[in-house]
Amino acid sequence: MQSPSLISSSDSVANSILEQKIRQGTDPDNPVLIHLWLSCQQTENLSLDKLRAKHTAQFKLLLEAVLDELVPTHWRRTCLDNIYLPLSALKKLSNNEASEQHLRDLFNELAISTRYIESSLNHY
Numbered sequence: 001m002q003s004p005s006l007i008s009s010s011d012s013v014a015n016s017i018l019e020q021k022i023r024q025g026t027d028p029d030n031p032v033l034i035h036l037w038l039s040c041q042q043t044e045n046l047s048l049d050k051l052r053a054k055h056t057a058q059f060k061l062l063l064e065a066v067l068d069e070l071v072p073t074h075w076r077r078t079c080l081d082n083i084y085l086p087l088s089a090l091k092k093l094s095n096n097e098a099s100e101q102h103l104r105d106l107f108n109e110l111a112i113s114t115r116y117i118e119s120s121l122n123h124y
Helices: 004-024 032-040 048-067 073-082 084-093 097-122
Strands: none
Touching: 004 032, 004 048, 032 048, 032 073, 032 084, 048 073, 048 084, 048 097, 073 084, 073 097, 084 097
């Protein structure tokens, strides 16, 4: 049986590989990667602040992929289609004015950022 440190270390490596594949769009015909990455990140025993930070980081990574015009267009669209998942998780965790403002800021960032690259998402 593996020790917990080996398990968490291998999970961390797998998570890093998934993050890299998602961010760079190196496996663009495999949209399941996003759901796998979002679901495999451990959330047990995390404080509310750490959960918020985790979901914010997920949002940022997906947004970076969407905005990167070197990533295949259909992968960028797939990331955009799934960017609501960390946002909805943050909405569920929202319990005060600061967390609600943070969520509004992320929605604004998404709206403004995608406005600039909208035309590049519309052609194949």
